[in-house]
């Protein structure tokens with residue numbers, strides 16, 4: 001991330017009532033930025049209230065100037081160690097808190113951007129209340145029904161002095177109302193702020209899943225060759241022909257399903273028996289192995305030992321001569337991620353390196369870990385992002401296939 005002129009870093013400050021979907025959006029934004037190589041950290045502002053929270057008192061504690069300064073001292077330390085973006089998640093939205101934040105940020109040359117999340121969907125709020133009460137350190141020690149009553153009371157308290165952001169405040173903000181049905185933007189100053197607005201205004205906070213699979217085993221997989229555009233092996237064909245049966249069982253609500261494939265033969269063949277709307281994406285094509293396309297790993301090690309060494313030394317950044325690195329793949333997958341965040345039921349059939357990058361985004365793996373993630377052939381993954389983690393189910397289809405997983409060496 002390039003420096004933001006005149007500032008030591010950017011702080012994205014989420015405001016809104018508890019259970020409105022803020023923590024989900026803040027977590028997703030953090031994952032997205034980290035995946036795009038922007039060093040990002042979420043600071044749970046609640047942590048700074050710990051001593052008072054969890055008592056039998058319903059009136060929630062407030063962030064005094066002293067507390068806001070404590071938070072900002074930590075943010076400052078993060079930027080000084082090379083961090084780029086911090087994300088704060090406040091369970092309230094009032095003028096005094098904003099003024100304290102602006103003061104603390106100005107003093108330290110931190111650029112502030114507010115994100116106000118508004119939700120009026122009672123069903124969604126109630127689901128979130130349950131989720132928070134089961135998972136949040138402030139509530140999970142209480143019996144569920146007591147915790148829910150307490151949180152509802154806390155929400156009422158925060159509602160009393162809720163002041164929406166206003167153009168008159170002269171600060172940068174985006175207000176997202178009811179899952180992006182309405183988005184208000186004010187005073188965006190630079191490239192990263194506009195990227196963040198774009199991401200957040202595509203993000204659907206309602207619970208939904210995506211399904212992922214590699215193509216069926218290919219002829220090249222059997223021969224241990226990388227890249228290429230070969231067709232499916234006989235085992236791969238079997239996988240493709242069984243897919244409709246498993247997809248109809250495993251993919252809930254599959255009527256409106258869209259199947260995304262790459263533009264390569266092996267993914268298109270794998271999807272060929274599926275009777276759903278299909279979309280081909282060039283951006284989902286496998287990592288380009290450049291001049292090594294079609295080679296085996298043994299051959300590369302024998303003929304190009306330096307290249308093999310460089311790749312095993314830093315697999316994420318290593319770019320094949322005339323081809324791509326995993327980092328390049330992440331860059332080209334960004335529009336796919338953006339589109340996925342907007343869409344409903346999607347089943348993606350793609351390739352090993354591509355799947356590792358998408359999977360890593362949803363599970364928040366570090367970039368260095370992506371090239372080693374295990375995504376076996378003939379397995380459907382169902383990922384369901386929630387506020388606190390991405391839930392995963394794996395369905396292995398009983399058709400044997402070679403393993404193409406290689407450990408670190």
Ligand SMILES: O=P(O)(O)OC[C@H]1O[C@@](CO)(OP(=O)(O)O)[C@@H](O)[C@@H]1O
Pocket residue numbers: 218220221225226227228286287289350351352353371404406
């Ligand atoms: O990054 P590594 O572990 O080499 O794996 C990526 C490779 O996975 C493969 C299989 O080995 O994907 P795919 O099955 O989609 O063909 C190669 O084409 C590709 O080069």
